[in-house]
Amino acid sequence: MVTIKEIAKLANVSRGTVDRVIHERGNYSEAIGKKVKKILEKVDYKPNIIARSLVSKKAITFGVFLPKPHQDEKYWELPEQGIKKAEKELETYKVKIIYFHYNKNSKTSFKNCFDKILKKKDELDGLLIAPSMSEFTKKEFIKKIPDGIPYVFFDSYVPNSKCISYIGQNSVQSGSLAAKLMKLLICGKGTVGIIRMVPKDYHIDDRIKSFSDFFNKNKEIKVRIYEINGTTFNKLLQNIFEENSNLRGIFVPSAGAGRVAEYIKEKRIKRNVHIIGYDLTTRNRSFLKKGVIDFLLSQRPEVQGYEGIMTLFRHVVLKEKVKKEQILPIDILTKENLKNY
Amino acid sequence: MVTIKEIAKLANVSRGTVDRVIHERGNYSEAIGKKVKKILEKVDYKPNIIARSLVSKKAITFGVFLPKPHQDEKYWELPEQGIKKAEKELETYKVKIIYFHYNKNSKTSFKNCFDKILKKKDELDGLLIAPSMSEFTKKEFIKKIPDGIPYVFFDSYVPNSKCISYIGQNSVQSGSLAAKLMKLLICGKGTVGIIRMVPKDYHIDDRIKSFSDFFNKNKEIKVRIYEINGTTFNKLLQNIFEENSNLRGIFVPSAGAGRVAEYIKEKRIKRNVHIIGYDLTTRNRSFLKKGVIDFLLSQRPEVQGYEGIMTLFRHVVLKEKVKKEQILPIDILTKENLKNY
DNA sequence: AATATTGCTGTGCTCGTGCACAATAAGTCG
DNA sequence: CGACTTATTGTGCACGAGCACAGCAATATT
Numbered sequence: 001m002v003t004i005k006e007i008a009k010l011a012n013v014s015r016g017t018v019d020r021v022i023h024e025r026g027n028y029s030e031a032i033g034k035k036v037k038k039i040l041e042k043v044d045y046k047p048n049i050i051a052r053s054l055v056s057k058k059a060i061t062f063g064v065f066l067p068k069p070h071q072d073e074k075y076w077e078l079p080e081q082g083i084k085k086a087e088k089e090l091e092t093y094k095v096k097i098i099y100f101h102y103n104k105n106s107k108t109s110f111k112n113c114f115d116k117i118l119k120k121k122d123e124l125d126g127l128l129i130a131p132s133m134s135e136f137t138k139k140e141f142i143k144k145i146p147d148g149i150p151y152v153f154f155d156s157y158v159p160n161s162k163c164i165s166y167i168g169q170n171s172v173q174s175g176s177l178a179a180k181l182m183k184l185l186i187c188g189k190g191t192v193g194i195i196r197m198v199p200k201d202y203h204i205d206d207r208i209k210s211f212s213d214f215f216n217k218n219k220e221i222k223v224r225i226y227e228i229n230g231t232t233f234n235k236l237l238q239n240i241f242e243e244n245s246n247l248r249g250i251f252v253p254s255a256g257a258g259r260v261a262e263y264i265k266e267k268r269i270k271r272n273v274h275i276i277g278y279d280l281t282t283r284n285r286s287f288l289k290k291g292v293i294d295f296l297l298s299q300r301p302e303v304q305g306y307e308g309i310m311t312l313f314r315h316v317v318l319k320e321k322v323k324k325e326q327i328l329p330i331d332i333l334t335k336e337n338l339k340n341y
Numbered sequence: 342m343v344t345i346k347e348i349a350k351l352a353n354v355s356r357g358t359v360d361r362v363i364h365e366r367g368n369y370s371e372a373i374g375k376k377v378k379k380i381l382e383k384v385d386y387k388p389n390i391i392a393r394s395l396v397s398k399k400a401i402t403f404g405v406f407l408p409k410p411h412q413d414e415k416y417w418e419l420p421e422q423g424i425k426k427a428e429k430e431l432e433t434y435k436v437k438i439i440y441f442h443y444n445k446n447s448k449t450s451f452k453n454c455f456d457k458i459l460k461k462k463d464e465l466d467g468l469l470i471a472p473s474m475s476e477f478t479k480k481e482f483i484k485k486i487p488d489g490i491p492y493v494f495f496d497s498y499v500p501n502s503k504c505i506s507y508i509g510q511n512s513v514q515s516g517s518l519a520a521k522l523m524k525l526l527i528c529g530k531g532t533v534g535i536i537r538m539v540p541k542d543y544h545i546d547d548r549i550k551s552f553s554d555f556f557n558k559n560k561e562i563k564v565r566i567y568e569i570n571g572t573t574f575n576k577l578l579q580n581i582f583e584e585n586s587n588l589r590g591i592f593v594p595s596a597g598a599g600r601v602a603e604y605i606k607e608k609r610i611k612r613n614v615h616i617i618g619y620d621l622t623t624r625n626r627s628f629l630k631k632g633v634i635d636f637l638l639s640q641r642p643e644v645q646g647y648e649g650i651m652t653l654f655r656h657v658v659l660k661e662k663v664k665k666e667q668i669l670p671i672d673i674l675t676k677e678n679l680k681n682y
Numbered sequence: 683a684a685t686a687t688t689g690c691t692g693t694g695c696t697c698g699t700g701c702a703c704a705a706t707a708a709g710t711c712g
Numbered sequence: 713c714g715a716c717t718t719a720t721t722g723t724g725c726a727c728g729a730g731c732a733c734a735g736c737a738a739t740a741t742t
Contacts (some may be wrong), residue, residue, distance in 0.1 A: 003698055014722045019700070027720065050391045050433050055727050092391050109693035170681065177677035184525040328680045332673040336518035340511065340670045344728060355692040360730070368690060392728035396697050 002043045009038050010043075022047075041201070049093075051095055051320060055294040059094040061123050062312050065113065066130035066155075067104035068089055073281035075255045075301065079130065079154065082305030092312055097309070098124070104132050114141050126312040127151035128305075132201065152311050154304045165311045167326040169299040171203040174330045175210030178276050181295050181332070182211075182249050185274040189220040190248030193240050196227045197256045207278075222246075237263045241271070249274040258283030261292040280333065280341060291335055298331040298341070343384045351384075363388075368527045390434070391661060400435040402464050403653050406454065407471035407496075407595040408445035414622035416596045416642065420471065423646030431654055438650070439465070444446065445473050455482050467653040468492035469646075472499055473542065475651055493652050495645045506652045508667040510640040512544040515671045516551030516594070518610070519617050522636050522673070523552075523590050524617040530561040531589030534581050537568045538597045548619075563587075578604045582612070590615045599624030603634040621674065621682060632676055639672040 008015045020028050021036040069077040087097045100117055103109035129151055131138045138158045147254045154167040182192055194208055228236055250260055257277020275293045277284055287293045314320045347506045349356045361369050362377040410418040428438045441458055444450035457615045470492055472479045495508040523533055535549055556562045567581055591601055598618020620669045655661045
């Protein structure tokens, strides 16, 4: 490891001058600036972050902008766990995190919450954002993020933004994987229902599309999409079962598969209907365990939260280059492998 | 964060005395020892590892004892990647790693390699061990690990050892999960062959046992176990296909599924036989992509290596308590979700 | 009584970096 | 020429912990 002291010796100047050049704080002659920069590059100088964080008294503060933890069947607790893990790990580097929770079904809440961020903008050194709202709102609010505050998206993203990184999944792949598993479950024939519960979320639409596409060539399997619009959940499910005597599978592209499973249990439906859903919420977990849900696909929400904060840290504190896209693997969960997640 | 300086003030002694009490270096009176210890406990003193690693000049060295990277279809490259990742991350804490590679098919190599460790025992602050040999050898050599060198097992383990942690998988779960997927693949009927390639490895036996047990109640599916003993690989496979006209699936409980897939491709076997295997080796990956292998189960070898080193670090450097067992989730890989692993 | 030993306690330096401030040289102005 | 500004460079302290060594009483030894 090359230190500032050693570089100062090489350039025949003092530590202070090298320091000024490194941080471009000015107050040095052009000639010496060039000379020092050349040496810095030659020896590939990397500051010792340990010493740096030891001496620097100012804390780093990251803001996290995400839905309230209990929403989507408590799904949002999961990324928050990962964020908390990163927070603990980075404690010695004086990294603090401020949470901004919004109600993901209310534009007002979304706006109010974002206003709070704007008020605190001078304290924030970075933002981690889960933008789960309609395209319009996303675009509106992205513009307002103050210049100079780097931000990372996770779970979902906004096209053409200046985010330093996106951490998430490949929804298209995940949809076709679900289709493959469904085909196996129903032994290649029958009708499959898709239940869309969450309105207008682009990555859920992607899942639905690639799931449907998988079966388009296949004439033995029919796919029908059902939406919750105006009708109640129970009524919708009643319809689905009545309409399709040959219903063999249900695909729930959001975290709501547990509700379908609950309906089947409560109404004591005897038909052998297979369910594939998403995300390891408490309810989903319990019905996967019982065997009512066959497969759950997961997108590692804890890892997303954790890596989100770590990415900000690497960019802001370590000044490293970070990957623009960090696509995480899709996990397939079943009764058998559930235990250790 | 409470510092030694502050504690010294509280106890009305000097920093040096507090330091002596913390490290039990002696040279302090009993009364002051008690007093300082009480305060340490009260304020829950945690040393600042940043400052500590900045000042301490002595490097920490961990030894890693594992099979040569190219063995088992290059499987052992994978945990080594994780180990290298941890090594890089811990560079600032002056952690060094020495690799000891043995030939996993030769007891002599195993012993020679272990002797090298014994020679270097004074330099080692910890050991990460992948004990992939017969029970006998394992027991023999565990005894010889010098007292005072903490060690962690990964991939496999030795019962009743004094290891500080084991990082690995649940082989029983993994076997029954494979069976579940196989049942789906072959639509609930036919014959399934199990091919055992690796001799006497306890976790592979576990996989086979729980795989077989899953089908014991099921009369429509027959399971047969084949071993490579004396015969060549090609001959064995030829036999399997000739003997079983109703062969619908092959389960390879080791990393060798790719070789089976290769055989099928080369001999242009037209029968629709489904393959489930283990581990993301280069060959396995390519045949999974082509659709010849249906599923690969993975035990996150990179994570195992990474967590192995981090566990040693937490125990040796941070003096934290570590979990005795760290069971990792089983990943199900298919053509569709392969891309991001 | 002078010196050595023992038992305990306090101080000062180190690590690499950041930052405030001191120091120096060169030039400007009255 | 002396006072002053400005540009540039050097130095000292701080961060928290570890460790060597100095200091200093109270005994022990000669």
